[in-house]
Amino acid sequence: MSLNTILNVATSGMMAAQTGLRVVSDNVANINTPGYVRKTVAQSNLVSNGMGVGVNIDAIKRATDKFMAAASLNGTSDSGRAGALATAMDNAQKLFGDPTSKSNYFSVLDEVYAAFSMAVDEPSSTLLRGTALTKLEDFLAESKRITSSLSSQITDTDNRIGADVDRVNDLLKQIDALNVDITRAKMSGADGTGSENVQSGLIDELSNYMNIQVSDRANGGVVVRSAEGVSLAGNGPAKITYNQSGPANGYLTVVTANSGGQVMPLAVTNGELQGLLELRNKELPNLSDQLGEFVSRAAEELNRASNAASSVPAPNKMTGKDTGLDANTAFDNFTGKTTIAITNAAGAIVQRVDVDFDAGTMTVNGAAGPAFTNANFVAQLNTALGGTATAGFANGELGLNTTTATNGIAIVDDATTPSSKAGKGFSQFFGLNDVVRSEGYSPYETGMVATDPSGFTPGQTITLRLTDTDGSRIRDIQVAIPTGTGTMQETIDALNSRNSGVGLYGSFALGPKGELAFTPNGATPVTLSVVEDLTQRGVGGPSLSQLFGVGMSERSTRGGLFKVDPAMDADPSKLPFAKLDLTAAAGTPALAGNDGRGALALAKAGDSVASFANAGDAAGTKKSVLGYGADFSGSIARKANSATSRKEAADSVKTEVDAQRQSQEGVNLDEELVNLTTYQQAFNASARLIQATKDMFDVLTNII
Numbered sequence: 001m002s003l004n005t006i007l008n009v010a011t012s013g014m015m016a017a018q019t020g021l022r023v024v025s026d027n028v029a030n031i032n033t034p035g036y037v038r039k040t041v042a043q044s045n046l047v048s049n050g051m052g053v054g055v056n057i058d059a060i061k062r063a064t065d066k067f068m069a070a071a072s073l074n075g076t077s078d079s080g081r082a083g084a085l086a087t088a089m090d091n092a093q094k095l096f097g098d099p100t101s102k103s104n105y106f107s108v109l110d111e112v113y114a115a116f117s118m119a120v121d122e123p124s125s126t127l128l129r130g131t132a133l134t135k136l137e138d139f140l141a142e143s144k145r146i147t148s149s150l151s152s153q154i155t156d157t158d159n160r161i162g163a164d165v166d167r168v169n170d171l172l173k174q175i176d177a178l179n180v181d182i183t184r185a186k187m188s189g190a191d192g193t194g195s196e197n198v199q200s201g202l203i204d205e206l207s208n209y210m211n212i213q214v215s216d217r218a219n220g221g222v223v224v225r226s227a228e229g230v231s232l233a234g235n236g237p238a239k240i241t242y243n244q245s246g247p248a249n250g251y252l253t254v255v256t257a258n259s260g261g262q263v264m265p266l267a268v269t270n271g272e273l274q275g276l277l278e279l280r281n282k283e284l285p286n287l288s289d290q291l292g293e294f295v296s297r298a299a300e301e302l303n304r305a306s307n308a309a310s311s312v313p314a315p316n317k318m319t320g321k322d323t324g325l326d327a328n329t330a331f332d333n334f335t336g337k338t339t340i341a342i343t344n345a346a347g348a349i350v351q352r353v354d355v356d357f358d359a360g361t362m363t364v365n366g367a368a369g370p371a372f373t374n375a376n377f378v379a380q381l382n383t384a385l386g387g388t389a390t391a392g393f394a395n396g397e398l399g400l401n402t403t404t405a406t407n408g409i410a411i412v413d414d415a416t417t418p419s420s421k422a423g424k425g426f427s428q429f430f431g432l433n434d435v436v437r438s439e440g441y442s443p444y445e446t447g448m449v450a451t452d453p454s455g456f457t458p459g460q461t462i463t464l465r466l467t468d469t470d471g472s473r474i475r476d477i478q479v480a481i482p483t484g485t486g487t488m489q490e491t492i493d494a495l496n497s498r499n500s501g502v503g504l505y506g507s508f509a510l511g512p513k514g515e516l517a518f519t520p521n522g523a524t525p526v527t528l529s530v531v532e533d534l535t536q537r538g539v540g541g542p543s544l545s546q547l548f549g550v551g552m553s554e555r556s557t558r559g560g561l562f563k564v565d566p567a568m569d570a571d572p573s574k575l576p577f578a579k580l581d582l583t584a585a586a587g588t589p590a591l592a593g594n595d596g597r598g599a600l601a602l603a604k605a606g607d608s609v610a611s612f613a614n615a616g617d618a619a620g621t622k623k624s625v626l627g628y629g630a631d632f633s634g635s636i637a638r639k640a641n642s643a644t645s646r647k648e649a650a651d652s653v654k655t656e657v658d659a660q661r662q663s664q665e666g667v668n669l670d671e672e673l674v675n676l677t678t679y680q681q682a683f684n685a686s687a688r689l690i691q692a693t694k695d696m697f698d699v700l701t702n703i704i
Contacts, residue, residue, distance in 0.1 A: 012054030013686035084275030129572035147560035179221030247553025286616030293615035309598025314408025321431030337414035347589035422447035
């Protein structure tokens with residue numbers, strides 16, 4: 001071996017040792033730098049003609065563990081999703097209050113029934129009547145507050161999703177841009193680990209928002225893909241968009257760098273974005289929907305009691321609620337019997353009309369009266385009232401008015417065969433004596449049957465959105481009201497069309513009480529929401545989604561639409577605390593001021609078994625209002641606790657995985673000390689070899 005070769009070997013060894021010392025120095029200096037991955041030196045022998053001629057530095061690499069890095073990304077995504085859900089569900093739980101406290105939301109309803117109960121023994125007490133109304137107002141006000149707060153949380157969630165998407169897009173741009181620096185460093189043989197560390201930190205942050213797949217590029221850098229394999233960075237940054245059109249479910253789309261602007265759905269199955277989408281499209285609306293169902297049924301049972309009773313004196317005017325129906329449809333499909341009585345100032349009956357819906361006849365003061373159909377019911381009722389009162393139907397509302405100011409109106413169903421439509425008596429169906437009023441149509445039980453006219457104008461459209469279980473949009477479908485005979489069945493058939501409706505994914509059906517419900521196919525579970533509804537029943541009437549509660553946006557706001565009847569609120573003496581006595585002798589009072597049977601029925605309304613419909617993720621059931629409230633309260637607490645538990649478990653897994661990753665990729669001072677000693681000794685050995693070579697050169701020179 002020549003002296004020049006020996007000198008080259010020593011020089012390469014010294015340079016390799018210097019590089020190693022510099023790497024050790026960087027490692028030690030960055031021991032506390034978050035996200036720093038220790039560097040290692042990759043060396044190889046320089047060989048010429050089968051003989052070693054020195055050492056070469058192939059690369060300076062990061063000591064990454066691909067398996068632990070992937071596990072860490074998954075753990076971060078799990079933690080991000082669980083954290084978003086836990087925080088929101090905890091906030092939602094706080095709206096209802098501590099379920100073990102006597103001041104929680106559900107206890108307020110208990111106080112309503114207790115206040116009515118206290119008035120039973122003193123039904124004429126203005127103080128007790130006023131207290132009962134105040135407690136009822138408190139309950140409805142709390143319902144409105146919680147509903148509004150849940151709606152605000154949905155809006156806030158929309159804003160958070162938008163902000164997260166903006167940050168994700170920024171991260172994708174940065175990750176993609178760093179690929180250029182890393183590739184340049186690799187091609188030139190420079191140290192690119194600094195850029196790789198920065199890129200790794202950005203990828204870690206990205207995984208908090210969404211689950212991703214990361215793979216190395218052959219020429220340096222990485223390719224980042226979504227869970228389903230859509231390229232997000234590495235071949236140019238993708239552009240993600242959050243699509244939120246009004247009350248319909250929001251979803252994500254993506255335009256990749258090389259797609260030519262083609263918009264594709266983006267499936268995110270984990271991470272903070274997925275947690276927020278679950279909250280926005282499912283958890284919060286479900287909670288609000290169940291609250292709306294609870295308030296609707298609580299109001300319904302109170303109204304059932306109030307419509308079976310009367311104030312003393314009886315009111316001289318009754319104005320019903322907006323049923324959303326035309327007169328012909330509204331009076332159709334009734335069964336049983338009811339009595340409409342006109343009383344004088346003393347409470348005695350002066351005109352009595354007994355209505356038999358099964359027979360289609362009216363009896364006036366015990367004598368045969370006019371027959372009727374649903375088409376002429378109001379006209380025939382006016383005939384039967386004989387000028388003591390008038391009936392009218394307009395804008396979906398039934399109204400009754402006495403012609404003498406001192407007279408009043410009282411309605412009571414037959415004890416043996418009470419009138420019924422959609423599970424309600426005549427007075428309750430029209431809301432003639434409701435103690436609780438609503439600005440909406442909940443609980444959406446119209447009493448319609450498939451052969452009834454739909455009332456919607458042909459050509460009017462409703463646009464429905466179908467989304468899958470992870471919140472990705474499947475498609476938007478615009479359905480037009482069909483031409484034809486105009487029956488409800490034709491409208492349902494149009495909605496269920498496999499070509500122009502939702503038939504491929506589920507079906508609509510009209511229930512026994514006239515409620516319209518969508519049921520997804522078992523094989524392909526989907527969620528349905530309303531993008532736009534341009535239908536209208538009649539002139540100025542409700543849309544299809546308003547009348548039937550189609551779509552979560554309509555159902556999730558109904559809990560805040562209830563209020564105490566304004567007339568009763570202004571004058572507590574109008575509370576219906578008495579019941580009409582049809583057995584009273586002619587000329588004697590049929591209403592008594594000391595009668596508290598109506599108040600007792602209101603007090604027991606919480607124990608009445610009601611038919612609760614499917615609401616949110618709660619299945620329909622028959623249960624008392626108080627029993628349903630107890631179950632609802634427990635489910636809220638369970639959901640909040642479960643979300644917190646999942647967050648703690650996800651955080652624990654993330655912490656453990658990150659610790660193991662750090663143990664593999666982090667800086668170990670003992671190991672670096674060994675490397676430092678090794679490189680120092682290698683440097684010294686190379687230096688001695690250079691010195692020996694110099695001495696040999698000197699000897700040879702002196703000989704010459």
